Amino acid sequence: MTLTLPSFAKINRTLEILGRRPDGYHELRTILQTVDLADTLRFTPIDRGIEIVCDHPEVPLDERNLVWRAARLLNEYVGADYGIRVEIEKRIPAAGGLGGGSSNAAITLLALRHLWQIEVPLRKLFAMASRLGADVPFFLVGGSCLGVGRGDEVYPITDPQGRLETPYILLVNRGILVPTRDVYASLPAELTKPLSGAMMPLCLEVLFVHVSGHLPGSKIASSNADITSVQRLHNDLEIPVLPRYPQLREVREKLLELGAVGALLSGSGSTVFAVFENDPARQNAATLLRHDGWQAFPVATVGLERYQRLLGEVSLF
Ligand code: ATP
DSSP states (O other): OOEEEEEEEEEEEEEEEEEEOTTSOEEEEEEEEEEEEEEEEEEEEESSSEEEEEOOTTSOOSTTSHHHHHHHHHHHHHTOOOEEEEEEEOOSOTTSSSOHHHHHHHHHHHHHHHHTTOOOOHHHHHHHHHHHOTTHHHHHHOSEEEEETTTTEEEEOOOTTOTTOOOOEEEEEOOOOOOHHHHHHTOOGGGSSBOOTTHHHHHHHHHHHHHHSOOTTOHHHHTOOOTTSGGGOEETTHHHHHHHOHHHHHHHHHHHHTTOSEEEEOTTSSOEEEEOSSHHHHHHHHHHHHHTTOEEEEEOBOOHHHHHHHTGGGOOO
């Protein structure tokens, strides 16, 4: 019996570095969003061992693979040695700031919890996900989430009016390697100050903006806050990344010239995404950029309900 599941990519609509924590990590405030570019994962129980199959040359097949680590973690949790073969059909560009590996890891936790019939309390499942990587807990939930902490503490953002649905997004990538570690190591001093007690009110500020769209007197409200607006696209990681990788800056500018209403680096890169108002403008940009040697993926947002529905029997809710 084989279980086949989609493993979606994400973008960061916003990413702010709030400061450096005593444990050395950076405290983030980010809005994560799943989009409908997906790998396909096929899980087949086998007698013993963890076997990974993937045709993408940059994806490791051993214990460095996050799918392997997720399977191992669940086995350790139950003190068992269940076997699994996982075939990964990669469509999400590797190391592109689209969370491909993290997404694969989260789907593996959900799939194996179901296939191996392991009872894991939700709190424990989220803790395991967080151990695997800061973006992994988000992919247990999907849709639009506010991420705080290392980005691993996630809160779904309700979207009853569908204001966060964005149908005409273009992801562009050229396989440029931007090591995440270097990006964080080269942040400007003002973004790495030790955290002050202002952390919680800052988070609340965002929540208020989500709820009401306004927070009188706040920095965000005074810039006409609306998280659904493309003017709110913002990524602090562009500060260290764009000057070092001029190709990324150029493609971001080109996307705006080609009619995008907003364009931004996703996570630590190297994917840049752009929001268009209609499909013809997006297709035109995709054609021109492909001609220049870029990979271009037209995608739409995937909301929480659809995300969970597509996960079917392994769904969290
Ligand atoms: P991050 O920003 O979290 O570093 P990313 O979104 O930029 O990640 P990923 O696709 O998650 O990029 O891959 C990062 C690295 O993780 C890859 O270079 C690859 O060697 C390794 N990796 C481990 N497991 C996987 C997997 N299942 N799929 C893709 N890459 C994986």
